[in-house]
Amino acid sequence: MTALALLGAFGTFFVAGYGLLTFLVRRETRFSLTEQIAFSWLLGTGAVSLLLWIFGLLVHGAVLPALVSIICLSLGLVGWRRMMPRPLRRMPNLLEIFLGIIVFLEIAIVFYLSFVHTLGWDGLLNWEIKAHYAFANGGVIPATYFSDSGRAFSHPEYPLAIPFTELWLYLWLGEADQFWAKTIFPIFYVIGTFLVVALGRRFTGKTWIGLLMAAFLFFVPQITVEVGSAIAGYADFPLSIFYLATIGCLFCATEPKNDAFFRLYAACLALLPWVKRDGLILWIVAAACGVFVILRTKRSSRHFLALFPGLLIICSWRFYLSAMHAPQAADFLPMNLETFSSHLDRILPLFSALLAEFHNLPTWSLFWFVVAVGVAYLLGQMRNPGTPVLLTALFVPIVLYLLIYVFSSWPNYLEHVGLSISRLLLHVAPVGFLITLLAVSRRRVKSPAPVHERGVTCTMAVSERTPVVELA
Amino acid sequence: MPVRFSYGRIAHVILWCGLALASLCVSIPKIYSGVTQNPLHSTGPLHTCDSYLKFATGASVAAKDVISIFQSTTASKRIIIFTRKDDAFSSGLGLTAAYLASPHLVRLFEINGTHPDNELSKMNPDEVAAVVFCRINRPTWLPAGKVFGSGLEVVSMSEKVRR
16 A cells, blocks of 8 residues: 555656646757656656645645645646657667766665664754645644744745655655655655756766766765764755756757747746745756856747745745744844954854865865866866856855855854755755766767767757757 | 877866865764764654654654654644744754644744743633644643653643643
8 A cells, every 4th residue: 555655646747847847948949758757756856845835825734635636637737738748769889888887786775774774863853854844734834833943943934845745755655754755855865866868968978977977976975974974864955856857958058049948947946946945046046047048059048937926935935934933944044244244253263164174074075176177178168058057066166155154143153054055055066067077978968969969959859859869 | 089188187186186185184084983873773754753752862763652642632622832032952852743643733932941830821622732842941830741752741631630
């Protein structure tokens, strides 16, 4: 029964996500199977969690999951009718098969790790707690939870994408089960590897580079075994995957007339602040990059509407919190110029703490050093709009995260930094992989990958339905 | 198509192969210890709470029993939880107890030392469903509650206690 329930829960995520994907892509672009799975999962978890929250304002009990299931199936039906063109098939070479086997083994180990570890501290007390309480209250978080000062430790103000993804599993299972709740996190790891492989192929035209980078995801301890990693039940790793999808799609959207990826970018962008409060900073950065791409590629002004869904989610959640009288976060002082100027002396120690984190080998291995080399490669290609997008998406969140600590209300703000900086850096780490794979491929970002590679690239995406490419 | 070699290409390959090898050398010991150090935990619905309680008190599969005590009390009254300042185990136990206390409202008291007499004497017993002591000594005037391992005691405030 448990297996069937899990199949139902995961199936509805994918069905709803696939429906949304076909709606966004509109048969304009050919997507590989890995891309279809990855985007279906991301859009599906986002949609289901949002639907649970929105309909939870109106109904609760058995009606809520029934209503959400009906909508998911309807979306799936839409997806079935608008099914995307099949991806181009070709036989993988020996190197790709070898790397694929390595990635598969790594995924198996991540699943194993997530089952032998418990949920991490924040995974239980910040995230799963909301799913648990909502399940016990008919699918809706009790109003008393938000106003209970005794539970302020669990951050009632945190958004609900991850808790309500867990809640969806609970509703299918018929009980709140901390063990099975963990299954969603290794799936985010799988989605991360799929995205790195798929974006690697689109960026460089070579599948093996994507597979190689996906294999190296496993060897960053902060991603696999450290506190806040993909196995701990924290929202940081899922947020990093949503950010990877957002920036990857925006990079692909820098190609002229590639609107399918721009719409996917808008959808992933909207979900960033819904996954974690820090996602608001990533949303600001990714939105600024989007504005840059719109202006640089001379797209019509209607593309600015891409920012609207995210703004709607941010404002709705704020409004909901104030209506529920949720307490304000106590970790930070009021953010104003006066506080900033009175705490300016923190900036240098904060920068040295950040530098220390970059060469924290047990946590990051040589990851940041490798990314620095990759950045050096890309600096010569700044005229292409994709390069500044990638570099901004990597560096600006780091700077903004660091500046946030200027407002830390902890008596020892460096302790605050020490406890959370590695998890904040995790948000941008997958973008570091995109930079690295471009550097490894030595591909000039501006020039499209040659068709004879037979990979599906961003450039090919807009013209791939021409007979020439069909034959290739 | 013949592959063309150049010094730049060779340097590029050597650089990235070197970085990849060095990364693997640094990462593998850490990943290996992460993979091998944890035995398989229980698979129950409350397995994370059970693991935390076992780690902090030594009591096995205790979360369900803690919940059943809370559920036997009046839901409209608060659960009072005492933890010790500067004691991570006590704090962790307190937060786990607060998690398990739903749907009751909770109030956490972090005190210096191990005697909460002052704070308890100021409370109205009619508003309290249960008191939880996390590595804190129960005052002798309060009847004994259910003890879980070493360091966690839950005193249900029945009518008898209030009198």
